[in-house]
Amino acid sequence: MAYWLMKSEPDELSITDLARLKNTRWDGVRNYQARNFIRSMAEGDEFFFYHSSCPEPGIAGIARITAAGYPDPTALDPDSHYFDAKASTEKNPWTAVDVSHVETFKKVLGLGYLKQQTALAELPLVQKGSRLSVMPVTAEQWVAVLALR
DNA sequence: GCCAACGTTGGC
DNA sequence: GCCAACGTTGGC
Numbered sequence A: 001m002a003y004w005l006m007k008s009e010p011d012e013l014s015i016t017d018l019a020r021l022k023n024t025r026w027d028g029v030r031n032y033q034a035r036n037f038i039r040s041m042a043e044g045d046e047f048f049f050y051h052s053s054c055p056e057p058g059i060a061g062i063a064r065i066t067a068a069g070y071p072d073p074t075a076l077d078p079d080s081h082y083f084d085a086k087a088s089t090e091k092n093p094w095t096a097v098d099v100s101h102v103e104t105f106k107k108v109l110g111l112g113y114l115k116q117q118t119a120l121a122e123l124p125l126v127q128k129g130s131r132l133s134v135m136p137v138t139a140e141q142w143v144a145v146l147a148l149r
Numbered sequence B, C: 001g002c003c004a005a006c007g008t009t010g011g012c
Helices: A015-021 A032-039 A111-115 A139-146
Strands: A003-008 A023-026 A046-051 A058-071 A095-110 A134-137
Touching: A003 A139, A015 A023, A015 A046, A015 A058, A015 A095, A032 A095, A032 A134, A046 A095, A058 A111, A095 A111, A134 A139
Parallel strands: A003 A046
Antiparallel strands: A003 A134, A023 A095, A046 A058, A058 A095
16 A cells, blocks of 8 residues: 655645545646656555645645546536646546545644654655645655654 | 746745 | 746747
8 A cells, every 4th residue: 555645725625624525536636747646546545635825734634545546527627727628538638536534633734843854854745846746655754744643 | 959938836 | 925946838
């Protein structure tokens, strides 16, 4: 089983929303590097749910992949914020997965706090200039974050 | 293929 | 709202 970290703006989807929704489609990823990681995900993989672009950026909890990658329908929906005019049913370059809630942390592990952890120095999240919204997490990094809860 | 201009992300 | 950093676009 692999581990990941995925960013979401809590205004769009927060860990609390996910807990209420049970099973949810994770769509709208429009960056090739992030998409490639999405495509390597398997059912049962777990990921840290990161709140971005909000008053308290940080890891808010854990969620699980419940369905591996499939064509992202929002790319074909003209009413969607994520609509891609160049995508078609035959050729849709974008990928979505289904996810469900696992755990909400008692408190958000803030970005500044995460940056202080030497065990997380290699995590793209804490590296300068990194804007990657989906990234792999090693088993060591996973355990290190769990210990901060 | 280069690279300037522009758009986006995301912390602060 | 600002701005640094990165990605994408498009002229040449």
